[in-house]
Amino acid sequence: MLQLDPFCPHDQIILFGRICAGCNTEIGHGRFLNCLNAFWHPECFRCHACNLPISDCEFSMSGNYRFHKSCYKERYHPKCDVCNHFIPTNPAGLIEYRAHPFWIQKYCPSHEHDGTPRCCSCERMEPQDTGFVALNDGRKLCLECLDSAVMDTNECQPLYLEIQEFYEGLNMKVEQQVPLLLVERQALNEAREGEKNGHYHMPETRGLCLSEEQTVSTILRRPRFGTGNRAMDMITEPYKLTRRCEVTAILILYGLPRLLTGSILAHEMMHAWMRLQGFRTLSQDVEEGICQVLAHMWLLTQLDSASSSNVASTSSSASSRLEKGKRPEFERKLGEFFKHQIESDTSPVYGDGFRAGHQAVYKYGLRRTLEHIRMTGRFPY
Ligand SMILES: [Zn+2]
Ligand SMILES: [Zn+2]
Ligand SMILES: [Zn+2]
Ligand SMILES: [Zn+2]
Ligand SMILES: [Zn+2]
Known part of the structure; x- marks a missing residue:
């Protein structure tokens, strides 16, 4: 953030010439932000996801859009279709997940070994918040397959x-x-x-x-x-x-x-x-x-x-x-x-x-x- 002296004519010229990159009106007196090579009213520097102003020093970008870090993660970090948590990063810092080749169900690699059941018909994994039905012989069936x-x-x-x-x-x-x-x-x-x-x-x-x-x-x-x-x-x-x-x-x-x-x-x-x-x-x-x-x-x-x-x-x-x-x-x-x-x-x-x-x-x-x-x-x- 810049500190401006209202009595410095040089600064004032610059100040009155400044247009907010968010609302395209003059910034005038008061607080403003200087980031992304532009000037903004603090209330105009908003998150593309939740539309609330971003006041944190750190934020995320995607294309020309700005996001709160948490909003960005919510939108872009893949979530597991089984446990519904963010898929963890591996030791190399990469997000690594498994996906069924036909259904594109994404899940944490750990579910392949933690006993998560699969539907005996469509092979999808059982999400933790939707129970599959258990057949008498140990098989599990998802509700959509059960339907027919x-x-x-x-x-x-x-x-x-x-x-x-x-x-x-x-x-x-x-x-x-x-x-x-x-x-x-x-x-x-x-x-x-x-x-x-x-x-x-x-x-x-x-x-x-x-x-x-x-x-x-x-x-x-x-x-x-x-x-x-x-x-x-x-x-x-x-x-x-x-x-x-x-x-x-x-x-x-x-x-x-x-x-x-x-x-x-x-x-x-x-x-x-x-x-x-x-x-x-x-x-x-x-x-x-x-x-x-x-x-x-x-x-x-x-x-x-x-x-x-x-x-x-x-x-x-x-x-x-x-x-x-x-x-x-x-x-x-x-x-x-x-x-x-x-x-x-x-x-x-x-x-x-x-x-x-x-x-x-x-x-x-x-x-x-x-x-x-x-x-x-x-x-x-
Ligand atoms: Zn503005
Ligand atoms: Zn947000
Ligand atoms: Zn998971
Ligand atoms: Zn046969
Ligand atoms: Zn199924």
Whole structure:
């Protein structure tokens, strides 16, 4: 700040010529600030965020805007989407955070090791102020995924019909009646171990196409979510599979959103179709790859129909936690995510298999690709 002597003619000339850079009027007598190569009425030197005068000696700039240091931090320093605190700087003084590649959820690196749960469907981390629901088998589900989740065997039957129609539309009708059962994680893993040569998706199996006679614990009635968002009152029942053909049942993990359940189902149906059509045992990448191609194709039909008609899905679960208008929007985003997951899978079996199969179908069509697989056990190049 300058000290001015009002009786010094030189100073007065300068003083009366000075214009405040904030309000563009003459500064006149009284206090003023000299900063950023300009003069200001103290009340005109304001923060761009809160609009209050800045009287501290230190302030922050962004472009031509001035901020209180605290207001600047509030606006520009990234906050963690999990704990809602500012993301801490690392020992090198840099702000280092993790972000989910699809959802762009930002979080402190520490949450990767501090036991913060992720949604078993969309993979987002549980924010500390919004509880996810806990399924009986240790999985957690976010409320948005819960909204379209398929929770029991009965509830899944309309979706099963849709997938059957999808296969019929491709001229690949599955003639045999294969039971579809929704199960818990443990029942799925047990059934997997009961198969002689099962294909399964690491790290977590979400669906199975069974060939052996087994007894499976199926979910008869969906759970309610009680205090602390815990699942309760779920009813399961043993279901004895009998072998009438090459496929005894399709099992799907319960509690996943309709679009994920449907894409897993489309995948498992392809295993069933090939087995019933008498395809030989294929290498894993061809077998899983072509099944992923069908899952991906089904997802595309869902995304297309959502964008053309903008009609909400036919899922019957709809425990309407969100307003009606919001649901299709999130469901669509979720569909994009599942599609992205299939496309960007890094595993040699599911990922590379999908990409090779997708390319073959793009080039030769599904029918010719399948014929080629049947004859040679390989994708056509
Ligand atoms: Zn002013
Ligand atoms: Zn401010
Ligand atoms: Zn955090
Ligand atoms: Zn989720
Ligand atoms: Zn598979």
